[in-house]
Amino acid sequence: AQKVTQAQTEISVVEKEDVTLDCVYETRDTTYYLFWYKQPPSGELVFLIRRNSFDEQNEISGRYSWNFQKSTSSFNFTITASQVVDSAVYFCALSSTSGTYKYIFGTGTRLKVLA
Amino acid sequence: KAGVTQTPRYLIKTRGQQVTLSCSPISGHRSVSWYQQTPGQGLQFLFEYFSETQRNKGNFPGRFSGRQFSNSRSEMNVSTLELGDSALYLCASSLQGSGREQFFGPGTRLTVL
Numbered sequence: 001a002q003k004v005t006q007a008q009t010e011i012s013v014v015e016k017e018d019v020t021l022d023c024v025y026e027t028r029d030t031t032y033y034l035f036w037y038k039q040p041p042s043g044e045l046v047f048l049i050r051r052n053s054f055d056e057q058n059e060i061s062g063r064y065s066w067n068f069q070k071s072t073s074s075f076n077f078t079i080t081a082s083q084v085v086d087s088a089v090y091f092c093a094l095s096s097t098s099g100t101y102k103y104i105f106g107t108g109t110r111l112k113v114l115a
Numbered sequence: 116k117a118g119v120t121q122t123p124r125y126l127i128k129t130r131g132q133q134v135t136l137s138c139s140p141i142s143g144h145r146s147v148s149w150y151q152q153t154p155g156q157g158l159q160f161l162f163e164y165f166s167e168t169q170r171n172k173g174n175f176p177g178r179f180s181g182r183q184f185s186n187s188r189s190e191m192n193v194s195t196l197e198l199g200d201s202a203l204y205l206c207a208s209s210l211q212g213s214g215r216e217q218f219f220g221p222g223t224r225l226t227v228l
Contacts, residue, residue, distance in 0.1 A: 033214045045219040095214055102171055105158040
């Protein structure tokens with residue numbers, strides 16, 4: 001069975017602090033994809049990043065970085081020098097191309113960045 | 116390029132009624148997925164359509180159904196509404212579906228009284 005766990009329900013940080021959002025996944029598939037989405041207060045989910053199971057390179061995009069480790073089945077997301085605009089719910093998701101085509105989302109982590 | 120649009124944005128219905136929600140995907144996207152989002156259950160996958168065929172279905176009762184038209188627009192229907200169906204229903208479009216990033220619409224907020 002596929003599963004995504006985001007153990008952190010809510011995190012509060014002060015602006016300019018770094019923060020890491022954890023994501024642990026379970027799958028028996030060898031080919032799969034991992035994603036992060038952001039849901040700001042306005043409600044619309046926004047795609048942030050996609051990673052396939054064969055690419056363990058870490059990625060950095062501005063203040064955002066992602067650490068994918070197959071050995072620990074984790075795909076963590078770090079925001080450096082957080083800003084108030086980063087306040088949102090962040091979802092980690094898993095998708096597989098074998099058999100069914102489900103997208104499995106984690107329960108989300110609510111990030112509050114305080115000024 | 117226009118994003119994913121969903122109509123209506125808000126709906127209020129009473130128990131026992133039925134409702135139809137509409138989703139227009141991004142031009143060129145052939146995959147449309149539907150999700151139910153509630154505070155207690157999070158984001159739950161309802162079903163995915165690709166080229167007018169339902170490719171996968173989540174664990175929801177048969178009261179929840181959908182379809183996709185030749186222009187990739189999709190509708191979702193919920194019959195015999197229950198109080199527990201109150202939720203934000205999100206539509207997402209993708210070029211191919213699984214393995215590709217999804218682009219979400221703003222959602223339809225359904226309230227069942």
